[in-house]
Amino acid sequence: MENPYMPYPVRIDDIEVATEDKSLKTFTFVFLNPGDEEKFAYKAGQFAELSIPGVGEIPIGIASSPVEKGFVKFTVFRTGVVTSHLHNMKKGDIMGIRGPLGNWYPWEKLENKNVVIIGGGFAFTTLRSSIVYMLDPANRSKFKNIDVVYGARSPGMLLYREELFDWEQRDDINMHITVDGTDDPDWKYHKGFVPQVVEQHAPTADEDTYAIVCGPPIMIKFTQPALTKLGYQDDQIIMSLENRMKCGIGMCGRCNIGKELVCKDGPVFTLAEINQTPKEY
Amino acid sequence: MNFITIDKSNWTKGIEKSRGTYQIFGPVEDENGCQIKSLEPGGQPKMNADVTVMSPKSVLFPQTETILTADLDESKEDHHIMKRAEQKYTPRAVLGIRPYDARAIQLVKLNFDTKDYRDPYWCDAYEATTFVGIGQNRPTPFDFSTSTGCGPFSEEGLDVLLADLDDRYLAKVLTPKGEAWAAACGFDAGADTKESQVLFDILKKEAEKNISTDLGTDKLAQKSILDLYEAPFWDDVAFSCINCGTCTFVCPTCWCFDIQDETKHKKAARFRNWDTCMSPLFTNHASGHNPRESKVHRVRQRFMHKLKYFVDKYDQGIMCVGCGRCVASCPVNIDIREVCTIMNNYEKK
Amino acid sequence: MDTCIEKIKAICTDLLANGEVEKVIGFAGGSIPMATRPIAVTSEADVEKLVFNAFCGLNLANYVSKNNLPKNGAKIAVVAKGCDARNLVTHMVENQVPREKVFIIGVPCTGMVDKRMIAQRFEDEITQCTQDGDTLTVTSALQQEVIAKKDVLRHNCQYCTHRNPPVYDVMSGDPVEEQILDQPFPDVDHIASMDPETRWDHFAELTKNCIRCYACRNACPLCYCPTCFVDESSPQWVGKGQDKTDITTFHFLRAFHCAGRCTDCGACVEACPMGINVRDFTRKLNKDALDLFGWEAGMDLDRRPPLDVYSPDDPDDFIK
Numbered sequence: 024m025e026n027p028y029m030p031y032p033v034r035i036d037d038i039e040v041a042t043e044d045k046s047l048k049t050f051t052f053v054f055l056n057p058g059d060e061e062k063f064a065y066k067a068g069q070f071a072e073l074s075i076p077g078v079g080e081i082p083i084g085i086a087s088s089p090v091e092k093g094f095v096k097f098t099v100f101r102t103g104v105v106t107s108h109l110h111n112m113k114k115g116d117i118m119g120i121r122g123p124l125g126n127w128y129p130w131e132k133l134e135n136k137n138v139v140i141i142g143g144g145f146a147f148t149t150l151r152s153s154i155v156y157m158l159d160p161a162n163r164s165k166f167k168n169i170d171v172v173y174g175a176r177s178p179g180m181l182l183y184r185e186e187l188f189d190w191e192q193r194d195d196i197n198m199h200i201t202v203d204g205t206d207d208p209d210w211k212y213h214k215g216f217v218p219q220v221v222e223q224h225a226p227t228a229d230e231d232t233y234a235i236v237c238g239p240p241i242m243i244k245f246t247q248p249a250l251t252k253l254g255y256q257d258d259q260i261i262m263s264l265e266n267r268m269k270c271g272i273g274m275c276g277r278c279n280i281g282k283e284l285v286c287k288d289g290p291v292f293t294l295a296e297i298n299q300t301p302k303e304y
Numbered sequence: 305m306n307f308i309t310i311d312k313s314n315w316t317k318g319i320e321k322s323r324g325t326y327q328i329f330g331p332v333e334d335e336n337g338c339q340i341k342s343l344e345p346g347g348q349p350k351m352n353a354d355v356t357v358m359s360p361k362s363v364l365f366p367q368t369e370t371i372l373t374a375d376l377d378e379s380k381e382d383h384h385i386m387k388r389a390e391q392k393y394t395p396r397a398v399l400g401i402r403p404y405d406a407r408a409i410q411l412v413k414l415n416f417d418t419k420d421y422r423d424p425y426w427c428d429a430y431e432a433t434t435f436v437g438i439g440q441n442r443p444t445p446f447d448f449s450t451s452t453g454c455g456p457f458s459e460e461g462l463d464v465l466l467a468d469l470d471d472r473y474l475a476k477v478l479t480p481k482g483e484a485w486a487a488a489c490g491f492d493a494g495a496d497t498k499e500s501q502v503l504f505d506i507l508k509k510e511a512e513k514n515i516s517t518d519l520g521t522d523k524l525a526q527k528s529i530l531d532l533y534e535a536p537f538w539d540d541v542a543f544s545c546i547n548c549g550t551c552t553f554v555c556p557t558c559w560c561f562d563i564q565d566e567t568k569h570k571k572a573a574r575f576r577n578w579d580t581c582m583s584p585l586f587t588n589h590a591s592g593h594n595p596r597e598s599k600v601h602r603v604r605q606r607f608m609h610k611l612k613y614f615v616d617k618y619d620q621g622i623m624c625v626g627c628g629r630c631v632a633s634c635p636v637n638i639d640i641r642e643v644c645t646i647m648n649n650y651e652k653k
Numbered sequence: 654m655d656t657c658i659e660k661i662k663a664i665c666t667d668l669l670a671n672g673e674v675e676k677v678i679g680f681a682g683g684s685i686p687m688a689t690r691p692i693a694v695t696s697e698a699d700v701e702k703l704v705f706n707a708f709c710g711l712n713l714a715n716y717v718s719k720n721n722l723p724k725n726g727a728k729i730a731v732v733a734k735g736c737d738a739r740n741l742v743t744h745m746v747e748n749q750v751p752r753e754k755v756f757i758i759g760v761p762c763t764g765m766v767d768k769r770m771i772a773q774r775f776e777d778e779i780t781q782c783t784q785d786g787d788t789l790t791v792t793s794a795l796q797q798e799v800i801a802k803k804d805v806l807r808h809n810c811q812y813c814t815h816r817n818p819p820v821y822d823v824m825s826g827d828p829v830e831e832q833i834l835d836q837p838f839p840d841v842d843h844i845a846s847m848d849p850e851t852r853w854d855h856f857a858e859l860t861k862n863c864i865r866c867y868a869c870r871n872a873c874p875l876c877y878c879p880t881c882f883v884d885e886s887s888p889q890w891v892g893k894g895q896d897k898t899d900i901t902t903f904h905f906l907r908a909f910h911c912a913g914r915c916t917d918c919g920a921c922v923e924a925c926p927m928g929i930n931v932r933d934f935t936r937k938l939n940k941d942a943l944d945l946f947g948w949e950a951g952m953d954l955d956r957r958p959p960l961d962v963y964s965p966d967d968p969d970d971f972i973k
Contacts, residue, residue, distance in 0.1 A: 027421040028371050028563075028574075032385045055385075076374035076384050077572030079565045103590035104887050117384035240593075266595065267587050269563045272421040276560030277579070277586050279605075281529050282613035287420070301533045303587075303595040303605075335773070337928065339862070354778065357926060358864070367864065368894035442794065444778045446685070544691040546715065548868035550926045564893050577894050580866070585884050635711065635868050635924035637683040637690040 027272045030074035030119025031059040033095075038114060041098050043179025047145050048110055049086065049098045052120060063123060065089055066130065067152040068263065068291050071122030072271050073097060073109065081105040082268045082286070085123065086148035088155035090162070095120065098148045098182060124271040125290050128153055128235055128261060136231050137168040141246060143217045143238030144175055147182045149263060150237050154190065163195060170226055174201040174217040174242075178210060199224045218245035221253075228254035235261045247294065257295035264290050264297075264304045280304055307500035308486055309493045310466075310473040316348055318489035322397065325488040326434070329363050330399040331356050340398070349399040352468065355444055359556030359629060360405050361412060363398055364429040367553075370575040371425060371563075377570040386574065391425070393432040397485055401437045404449040404625040406461035408556030409435070411625070414618050415559045434485045437462040438473075439507060443514050446628025448641060450512055451519035453621045457508035467507050474500055519641055520648045521622050524615050531652045532612055533604065541643055542603035544636035549580030551606065551630035551638070557623050560586075581605050607643050657760050658705045660825040661732055664758055665700045668730050674756050675723040678716045679732035680709045686782040686791075687768045691716055705732065706784050707802055710765040710923040714740030714874035722754050729755055732825075734762040736918035738818030739951025740874040743914055746951075746958060749877060759821030761829040763787075764802070764810030765919070769928055771805050774798060809919035809932060812837060819952045838940045844933065855933075856901065862927040863900050865893075869931045870907060872924035875914050882906060908934035913942045913960045916951050 037051035050073075054060045065071075065085055072080040081103070087096035101110045112118070128149075138157065142150040150173070157166050171190070175181045181200070191198040191212075201213035201220045213220050217238065226232060234250055236243060243262065250260055266278035266285040273287030281300035283289060310318065319328060323345060330349020331338045338356040340363065343349060370389040377383055409430070416426035440447070440456035449455050459465050463482035466473040474495060477483055486492070552558040562579035565572060579586055582602050588594045596602050614623035624640060631639050661679065668674045681692035681702045689708045693716070694700055714737050717729055733741060738757055744750040771791060772779060781792040787802045814837065817828045836842070844852060867883075870876045883891045883903050891906075892899040908931075917939055921931040942948045945968045946959035959967075 026388060026424045028424075029388065030386055074386070075565075076372075076386055076574070077376055077565050077567040079574075080563065104889070106590070107887075119384075119386055265589070267589050269561070273418070274415055274421070274423055274559070274561075275563065275576075275579070276415075276581070276609075279609070279613065281533070281608075282617045300529065301608075303601070335928070368896070442777070445780045446778070543693050546868070546871040546924070548871040548924065549864075549866040550868050550924075553864050553866050554926060562893060566892055566894075575894055583867075583884070585886075631685060633926040635872055635926075637685065637688040639684040642684060 028121070028270070030072065030080075030121040031063060032056065033118060033120050035112060035114050035116045035118070036094060038112075041182050042145070043177070047098055047100050047182065049096055049182075050109070051087075051094050051096050052118075053094050055117070060093070063095065063120070065123035066127035067156045068127035068149050069123040069125050070149070070271075070290065071095075071097070071120050071124055073099070073105070074119035074121050075105060075108055075112075076119065078108045079105045080121065080269070080271075081109070082124070082271055084149040084152075084263070086151050088152045088159070090156055090159040098145065100145050121271065125286055126288070128263075128291055130156075133233055134165045135167060136233050137226060137229075138166055138170070139225050139232065139234040140169070140171045140173075141217065141221055141225070141234055141236045141238070142171075142173045143242040144180070145182060146237040146239065146263075147173055150235065151183050151186070153235065154196070158190070158193075158196060167231065168197065168226065169195070170197045170199065170224075172199040172201070172217055172220050172225055174203070174213075174215075174220065176203045178202055178205050178207060216245070217242050218249045221246055222249040225250075225253060228256070228259060233259050233261060235263075237263050257298060258293045260294040262292055262294060262297065264292060266304050306477050307495040307497055308475040308477060308491050309495045310475055310491050311493075312471055312473065314491070315473070318491050319348065319399070320345070321490050322485065322488040325395055326485070327394060327396040328399060329360070329396060340401075351400045351438055351466075353400065355402070355446070355627065355629065355632070357629070357633065358554055359408065359627065360398055360401050361408065361556050361559075363396070363433060364409065364426055365412070365559065365561075365578075367578045368575055369425060370573050372574040374572045375570060376567065376572050388424070389573070389575075391428075393428040395432050395434065397434045397436055399436045401435050401462070402440060402627070403437050403456060403458040403460075403462065403465070404447075404452070404454045404627050405556050406435050406437050407449075407452075407454040407458060408461075408625045408627070410461040411557045411620065411623060412559050414620065434463045434481045435461060436464040436466065436482070436485060438466045438468060439504075439511065441468060441507060441511055443511055444628065445516075446632050447515055447626060448517035448519050448628065449626035450515050451517065451521065452624055452626035454625055455508070456511035456515070457504060465504075467504055469503075474503060476500070476504060517626075517641060519626070519644055521611070521615075521644060523648045524611055524622065524644075525619075527612070527647075527650065529608075529612060529616070532647055532650060533608060535647075535650050535652070537646050537650070538600050538604045541607070541638070541646070542600040545582075545599055545603050545638055546636060547582045547584075547599045547602060548635065549578075549582050550633050550635065552580040552582060553578060554629040554633045556625060556627060556629070557610070581609070603638075607640070607647065610640070611644055611647055657825040658703065661705060661758060661760070662700050662703055664823055664825060665694060665703065665730065666697050668756065669695070669697050669700070673728060674730040675727040677703075677730040677732065677758070678713050679703045679758075680705060680713075683708070686779050687766075687771065703732070705760060707764070707766045707789065708768070709734070710768075710807065710919060711872060712740055712874050712918045712920040713737045714744060715872060715920065717741065717744060717750055717755060718877055719749050722750065728753070730758055731755060732758050732760060733818050733821065734760050735813065735815040735818050736762075736916045738820055739815060739916040740918060742820050742951040742954055743916065744874065745954055746956075747914075752954065757818060757821040757823075759818035759824040761824065761826045762810075762813075762816045763829055764806045764813065764816070765923075766802055766805045767807040771800065774800070807919050807922070808840070808930075809917045809922070813917070815916075815949070815952070820954060837943075838936060840933070841936050841940045844937070856904075857897070859929060859933055860897075860900050860904055863904070863929060864927060865895070865900065865903065866926065868924040868926060869921035869929075872920040873911070874918075874920070875911050876907070882910075904931065904934055908938060911935050912938040913946070913948060913958045914950050915939055916949075
């Protein structure tokens with residue numbers, strides 16, 4: 024068994040400013056050792072530790088999709104010591120990636136189901152990974168209707184804007200893009216908070232419909248009742264949690280909610296599962 | 305299973321002889337109490353020592369341990385590429401470990417050696433270590449190990465169990481590692497298996513009589529996590545707590561750790577330190593949000609982890625071996641025996 | 654001091670009955686020999702749990718902070734030895750707690766005992782300890798000893814010159830006689846007389862067993878910073894491992910943070926699981942505060958601490 028603390032060495036291949044306030048950047052990494060990409064085989068919904076020698080590690084959801092080959096992508100919000108350092112790094116710099124870690128959205132269970140993706144702010148990374156995965160020609164037929172509700176404070180704060188607008192043009196996915204507010208007279212999508220858009224535009228639930236929800240606590244808090252109103256049962260609501268993590272492999276002991284370790288037993292749980300644990304996230 | 309008699313006059317000589325093969329750890333005493341330490345040649349373990357203030361967990365899990373290193377000098381070809389820190393895992397023997405501390409290592413193993421991941425640092429140290437335990441003829445007043453799945457003559461996790469018979473040790477050799485250790489010491493005077501076992505049984509029975517605490521843990525598994533979590537007694541349990549890390553650091557079963565990076569000149573090191581759920585930093589998010597923001601949250605986490613989450617997750621009893629170290633060291637007298645009793649007896653109204 | 658407990662209970666019963674205080678912070682009996690446990694008593698029925706004996710070595714001012722004061726007009730009552738009361742005064746002087754929110758039940762104190770000193774007299778673990786006035790009867794499986802309390806006093810209590818609370822609302826007994834010492838800081842003088850290398854070795858030896866559990870800091874009523882400098886992550890001032898430099902930095906810096914504020918209550922030493930005499934750091938600063946500014950912390954609600962104020966008369970010999 025390999026040393027689970029050992030990161031794969033990677034080179035920063037590209038850095039893209041992801042939002043107008045520059046607080047988020049998308050990093051594209053390529054593996055230095057040819058065999059490592061295969062070892063890093065992941066599923067949409069998993070995360071990895073971005074590992075900067077001498078600075079530290081930070082757990083970040085994987086934003087690229089398993090169907091995209093030759094690189095991995097992460098969109099990182101600048102907030103603490105490691106992410107601030109990362110934001111100041113440049114193309115060509117060498118660092119590490121450790122993972123993939125945690126579980127993933129339940130793709131086996133979601134086959135032949137309608138999938139509703141609900142995201143807010145910068146918690147859209149693993150949702151992007153999921154959408155790209157489902158829209159891949161090899162996979163699209165495995166899923167029935169796909170709806171996406173994604174909102175941010177303003178148009179400039181939406182992640183992956185070009186892709187969003189491309190998806191908007193397609194007929195095999197229903198996009199419901201929204202912003203809290205904008206002065207842009209040409210804005211042609213929704214205005215309003217995610218929970219309202221969910222209530223008005225998300226499909227009502229039947230037993231073949233599942234919702235994946237990812238966003239800031241306040242959005243999650245108000246989206247839950249909206250989904251319940253639309254008939255979603257707690258085991259049809261799938262969420263990805265965040266907690267402070269260090270090891271990412273279920274050993275260092277800090278990220279638990281009850282007996283579940285968010286890093287290893289999660290980060291993906293159904294609302295039904297979360298309801299059985301203390302709300303320590 | 306074989307038994308060996310070790311005359312105490314031969315003990316020191318045997319231990320010194322084994323140094324050709326083993327690094328020796330054992331209890332030593334100073335003015336502030338006993339500690340398990342690595343013993344330099346000539347240094348002898350105090351086999352009848354009081355309970356060590358700190359448990360022997362540090363032999364496998366040092367409080368600070370470098371796990372990875374990297375060179376940050378960009379002129380080097382392998383700059384910024386992390387490598388496993390060099391560490392020798394030559395054989396080591398821990399002498400005079402108490403049986404409950406050996407069980408504790410088995411409980412910690414559940415965390416570090418799993419089907420999905422193996423912590424190579426802990427596991428390599430574990431494999432290199434031989435545990436020579438000593439039966440406790442006179443358990444301390446804090447000992448409640450008979451309630452925690454072990455006891456003063458428990459064999460779990462030991463390679464050799466010694467019984468102290470005044471002028472000699474009777475050694476029960478439990479594993480091939482134990483055999484190798486006895487051979488390295490030159491301890492080879494066989495003892496009658498049947499008679500020896502009878503003697504062990506008598507000593508065990510006598511020793512167990514001295515343990516007065518009978519801790520009920522039988523009802524913990526059947527309770528609901530949320531009922532216990534939301535129970536009304538936590539404010540009272542936590543009132544006196546000052547949120548220091550003493551209980552977790554002295555505990556032989558507490559395994560939580562932090563990972564930190566440091567640099568010196570152009571060298572980077574990643575190391576891990578013991579961490580404690582008593583500290584607010586343990587769970588503080590980078591955003592400032594803290595899911596366990598108050599001391600009540602943190603005290604509850606410690607006891608829920610030991611007495612409920614662990615019970616449910618592993619089905620191996622509670623995450624406590626009854627050593628009583630936290631009871632003895634807590635500056636404000638928070639007593640896990642009392643908390644366990646409250647939890648075990650709690651019925652939601 | 655023995656008789657104090659009955660008076661303390663009577664006072665608490667009255668205070669709770671007439672609603673003057675929301676709770677009383679005091680000491681309850683412990684679950685093991687020589688232990689006590691800080692407790693908040695909120696009902697008259699629980700008043701019986703209170704004890705006061707030679708093992709009440711922690712400082713209850715540590716349980717009073719601006720975050721746990723009653724929201725309404727009620728007060729918190731605190732059972733306070735001389736040092737606890739001085740730390741309450743320090744809280745008030747430092748604007749942490751208003752005087753009118755705290756009801757100080759003063760206890761004239763004849764000192765707390767050093768549990769390690771007692772344990773060292775025994776070959777095995779102590780199983781029982783009872784106190785009768787100034788005499789302790791201590792029992793283990795192998796021996797029993799009758800010990801005079803004065804022979805096992807904690808070092809800080811031996812050198813205490815403020816056994817009676819300087820500020821209180823009610824006293825639970827007649828004041829005890831204060832000690833007058835010819836040499837109040839012989840330990841500091843001893844360390845100061847060492848050559849620098851020996852002195853450095855002394856402190857290195859002192860902290861060699863430190864496990865950074867921060868019991869000393871967390872038992873200290875002065876350490877109420879929302880984020881301690883050792884826990885700060887940006888910038889990170891101190892490394893988190895067992896490196897000697899980091900451990901030493903913690904102890905020295907903490908001592909300096911306590912300069913002119915420490916009452917030498919001994920809670921830090923009482924709490925340390927490793928038997929480190931943390932007071933070797935703080936006592937030097939207490940001596941400096943006394944020698945240079947004639948200052949002892951927590952004696953006066955109306956006088957500002959020396960590091961708070963500038964006076965043209967401040968000593969400046971250290972500027973060379």
